[in-house]
Amino acid sequence: MQTGKIGVTTENIFPVIKKFLYSDHEIFLRELVSNAVDATQKLRTLGVTGDFKGEMGELKVSVKLDEAAGTLTISDNGIGMTAEEIDKYINQIAFSGVTDFLDKYKDKAEAIIGHFGLGFYSAFMVAKKVDIITKSYKEGAQAVKWSCDGSPAFSIEEVEKDGRGSDIVLHIDDECKEFLQKAKIQELLNKYCKFMAVPIAFGKQTEWKDGKSVETEEDFIVNSVAPLWTKTPSGLKDEDYKSFYRSLFPMNDEPLFWIHLNVDYPFNLTGILYFPRVKNNIELQRNKIQLFCNQVFVTDQVEGIVPEFLTLLHGVIDSPDIPLNVSRSYLQSDANVKKISQYITKKVADRLNSIFKENRKEYEEKWNDLKLFVNYGMLSENDFYDRAKDFSLFTDVEGKYFTFDEYHTLIKDNQTDKDGNLIYLYATQKDEQYSYIEAAKNKGYSVLLADDQLDVPAISMLEQKFEKSRFVRVDSDVIDRIIAKENTPEMKLEDTQRDILSASFQSQMPKVEKAEFMVDVQALGETAHPVLITQNEYMRRMKEMSRYQQGMGFYAQMPDTYTLVLNADHALIKKVLEEGEKNTADALKPILSEIKGLEARETILRQEQGKKKPEEVTQAEKDDLKQTEDAISKQRDEKQNVIANYAKGNDAIHQLIDLALLQNGMLKGEALDKFIKRSVGLIK
Incomplete structure (x- = not known):
């Protein structure tokens, strides 16, 4: 020994x-x-x-x-x-x-x-x-x-x-x-x-005999020595690929299509990558690519080894140029792995492009399943955007599909505002935003449907790519202001009339959790709705983006801000204004007179103090200005109280507010119950 x-x-x-x-x-x-x-x-x-x-x-x-x-x-x-x-x-x-x-x-x-x-x-x-x-x-x-x-x-x-x-x-x-x-x-x-x-x-091997499972003399072979990716693609049928997919992922739906990888220069690589049906939850779809080295499993944790968006694909990659080492940090820094990653990205883009060109109808039928993957790729890999922009599609609310260039041609003449910006209108919920969509369509505008998980981040990305273009959700403002033309309607109301309308509705807005409301008065035309609710595009999009991007938590904590827009041209709003003026005239007359006098005094005091250096203004002069400002504020509060007391008893104001909230799915609980009872009373 x-x-x-x-x-x-x-x-x-x-x-x-x-x-x-x-x-x-x-x-x-x-x-x-x-x-x-x-x-x-x-x-x-x-x-x-x-x-x-x-x-x-x-x-x-x-x-x-x-x-x-x-x-x-x-x-x-x-x-x-x-x-x-x-x-x-x-x-x-x-x-x-x-x-x-x-x-x-x-x-x-x-x-x-x-x-x-x-x-x-x-x-x-x-x-x-x-x-x-x-x-x-x-x-x-x-x-x-x-x-x-x-x-x-x-x-x-x-x-x-x-x-x-x-x-x-x-x-x-x-x-x-x-x-x-x-x-x-x-x-x-x-x-x-x-x-x-x-x-x-x-x-x-086992067999069923005499009512029980018994072992045979035959060995149980655990592996397949010639898996599908090692075979020549020309000799395989669609069912072969589908059957192999079922063996890898028995609980998954049938894949959309696949790519058979087979390259021997400048590196060796074989494999099959499948496009799964990915509709919403990205996280559930990860880690479905199995990495092999000469048919030996290496890892299924491929984040960082292949581009982020490719982790949504399913299947196998096999290469002797991938070291048989389970250290992900080693793999991520390996030069061959980086080359393979770039090659796969190109093959994926080429495959999608070929399907789009060869059978656009089939491609469009699968687009809703592909969209999340393509958006993810364009957002995370700039090189992929350069390839994907030719086969990425827009979908409008009518269910029609357009390439980026096709849609640009469709809307450029009608949806360019007075400043030369091309406005892309979009909706995220077709049913809930129906009225806003119809208002846009009545103007001859096209509206895109952006209801997918990554559509909003993709929209922000496309704004950076497209020249002189903006994407605006169709309910972010009244349609005439979203795409502002030269012939914007003029407001014919006096300031006092605007104040009566604004204060009447503002004072009666119900409390809605995590929401704040402002009131604006606009001339929208006699046939437009009397009231509607809009949400600022920038703030809403920042809040949505905060769900996907780190460092934006500030926006997530902010309340949603909405604007209740009153159509001064509509008969119902005119009636509210007429009744408001009539019912508040006597009470407002002395208040408005007092405010006018105080504001004149404030103007004079500011002018006098403006002629002096700050250090020359005496304390008595400062106190005089402060007392005048406080008196104005007090009188304005009195004015608001007078208008609020009138509005409190006006069922039309409450009904119009509730209709606007109901249209946006924001009327709930006690407010909804009051609306129903009031509606029944009005029917009587």
């Missing part, structure tokens, strides 16, 4: 392996099965080159559990090792059998995976002792057993073994007993080894 110490350049190598080599202990099974597949693939390559002339037999890897003995064994019938090779590839951690093998067979080697030196030591993350029982494929080779208990000390002895290959026997540590459970090993094999290139056997 030979004994010795493992050649390492770092002291205490095993604690380092246990804690820092891999981010997750379960990865040990991937490494050991990969090594076994590697050894088997090497034998297959030697057979092709003529360096191995013996009987190859059925090549496979076997995983066996012995719960009683506390062992997990990974076996292969590949090339095996001699005692000298164990010393070189196992005892010297810095060496790798893969490197030497590839140097010799770089033009013929099949799917060589793993790193047979360092990867093997991941076994010690879960095992207190590891045995290697191995016999080389070379003629006359002697089988040997290598043992190590997790310290640098090891032993090698000659043993008997039937047939070539290696058995890696893990004596599972007491703290890792979960890896002696069949269900756990099955889960890990399915996760990491589902598509490895050599059959992997774990347990036996």
Whole structure:
């Protein structure tokens, strides 16, 4: 028996392996099965080159559990090792059998995976002792057993073994007993080894016999050695792609379409990426891309490895140029990964563009499912916007689809305001904003529908891209002010009349949670609604954007601000004004006279003090001005009270306010109950 110490350049190598080599202990099974597949693939390559002339037999890897003995064994019938090779590839951690093998067979080697030196030591993350029982494929080779208990000390002895290959026997540590459970090993094999290139056997097939499930003599193979992405696209049918998708994501709806990736220069990459039906919840759709290296699972945490928006795609990416390492920070900084990311972005854009050009009708039918993905891409990747602007679509409230250029041509003549700005009108809720949409359509304007999760952020982005253009929600103001033309109607009311109307309605506005109201009087024409509620485009959009962007929490805390617009041309508003003037005239006359006199005095005092330097103004003069200002404020409050007392008893004012609130879904609770009772009374 030979004994010795493992050649390492770092002291205490095993604690380092246990804690820092891999981010997750379960990865040990991937490494050991990969090594076994590697050894088997090497034998297959030697057979092709003529360096191995013996009987190859059925090549496979076997995983066996012995719960009683506390062992997990990974076996292969590949090339095996001699005692000298164990010393070189196992005892010297810095060496790798893969490197030497590839140097010799770089033009013929099949799917060589793993790193047979360092990867093997991941076994010690879960095992207190590891045995290697191995016999080389070379003629006359002697089988040997290598043992190590997790310290640098090891032993090698000659043993008997039937047939070539290696058995890696893990004596599972007491703290890792979960890896002696069949269900756990099955889960890990399915996760990491589902598509490895050599059959992997774990347990036996079962069949239903005499009313119960019994094992057969046939091995249960856990993997598919030739997954769909390794096959030539020209030989595959749509159903093949759909079936593979169902095997990957059995609970998902059928995908929209897919891209079969297959490139060998300037890097190697294969895979299939599916476009899922993504309608609202972005977070639920992430982490559905599985990253492989030569059919060995690497990770499904691909954020930062591929562009953010591509994480919404589903499927697999396989590349030998992606290092078999689960460190995401390593992957994110790897040059090959960045090239692959750029390539996939281009392929995705090219695929969407080709579908759009070849079958626009089909593309439009799928647009509602694609829109979130495309918007996400344009928002997060400027390069993707440059590609996507030609196949990204607008949808109007009539359900018609337009490219950006087509829509620009449609509205440029009619929806340009007096300052030369092109106004894109949009609605976010077609039913709730129906009246505003109809008002715009009556003017001959087109209204876009922006009811998707990322439509509002996309609109803000497009405003930066489009020249001299603004996007305005259709209920943000009266339509004549949203697209202001030269012939804006003039207001014919006097200031006192405007005050009576504004104060009458302002004083009777009900309390609405997290909402503030202002009142404005406009000349909208006799046929327009008597009242309507608008919401400032800028503030509303800032509040909406705060849901998506960090650092905008200030806007999220602010109340919603609305404007109640009174149409001074409408008969009902004229009637309210007429009654208001009649009922408040006597009470307002002395108040208005007093205000007029006080305001004249205030003007004189300010003019006199304005002629002096600040330090020359006496305290008495300052007090005089302050008392005048307070007196004006008091009289204005009196004026408001007089108008409010009149308005309180005017059912028409309350009815008009409630109708405006009801139209916007803001009339609830007690206010709604009062409205119903008042309406019944008016019908009588």
